[in-house]
Amino acid sequence: MTDRRTLALLVTVCLGQVLLISAQVQSREGLPLIQVAAFDVFARVQRVTGGVTDGINSVWTQYFGLRGVARENAALRQQLLDLGAELQRQRAVAAQTRSLEDLLGLQPQIPDPTIAARVIAGNVSPGTLTVAIDRGAADGVTPDMAVLSGKGVVGRVIAPVSQHAAMVQLLIDRNAAAAVVFERSQSGGIVFGGESDGTLLAEFVPVLADVQPGEQVTTSGQDGIFPPGLTVGTVESVSGAGSPNRQIRVRPVSDFSHIDMVLVVLARPALPGDAGS
């Protein structure tokens, strides 16, 4: 009797979930209200667990990780010297660029406002590549805002966004994409995530575009999410060159295996069509 009741419960629950999936697939929308509520409640738990693990990590690095400090100190001093020299070189290049901009009559680009956020939780479902950050609607974060690391593009903010937490879809997720431009060949394209080896697959690149491995890939700003000129990665391989089935793999510059702090760009780039409106 109990087995029959359990079986009936199983069928009901499965059927209910199939209907739930069908409704969402048809409308192409999730369940925003329930998702935001669940995310908001769990974000508080994530904030606490994130704080506890950070505390443990901090104790570990500060007290137990002192063994290599002297060696690291010497290496950092050397690095500081090298960086000083590099800074001098960069200043010279910047001065040169400024004068060139003046000559061309270009306005220097105003950087968009950003806000720093701490990653408080990882992907709850192994199939999806998302992280939760401790900034939300109260800090001005809305879906489709670009998220960056010190090296380059990390991903974009997706729904649900609660008051003090938001979900970030990483660029390597199977549903993620970004409009890019190949620096050397100046040809455009779109990179997609979802590759098992952590690379991005570039599509919609003109067949005749001469894309070479090692080429820098930056955002073009055409997607209305990522501001132009941000580093995405470098071309790792180009197979089947010259054919329509050419495969361009891009290795992302951001280290997705260790994301601690990120920057959320609080403004979205204006699309060419927006200028008149």
Add this chain to the structure above:
Amino acid sequence: MKFTSVLLTVIVAVTIQVTFARYTVGGSWVFDFVLVGIVFAGLQWGTTAGLIAGTMGGLLQDLLSGEIVGVSGLAKTIVGYGAGLIGTQFVLTRPHGRSIIVAGASIVHRLVMIGLLGLIEQDWPGVSWRAMLWETGLNTLAGFLLFQATSALPGAVARRRAGRRTSLSRRQW
């Protein structure tokens, strides 16, 4: 009482999942501690508990990951019920025997997920066998540790109580 235990198991499993996943994002270390918790609930408390744990855990994962709600829920409901069914049909008391069920559940769950996503997106999402192997291995290890801990805990508590009682009687004597 049983429902509270199942609910607690799911919440603890989801919390552990998000806490550990933070350090392995995008890496090859793929694991699903929620699934381990569901199999644990199924083997420990039977089919209904496994079914409820699977539904709750899966739906919670869907809601928190921003994906289509119900995909993980459906996959985990089936796995939770299956684990409960195996738990009632076979006598599985040893931790290694139970962790084999976790391994099987991990593979079945991943295949069901791939199938469901393929049906929804009308496109075969592709199988990363390496990731599946990692997930199965890590889930099995986590399951083994969990079952080892739960089977050793009552004995350790009893030994401690007995030790305390002995020392007390010695003092009285």
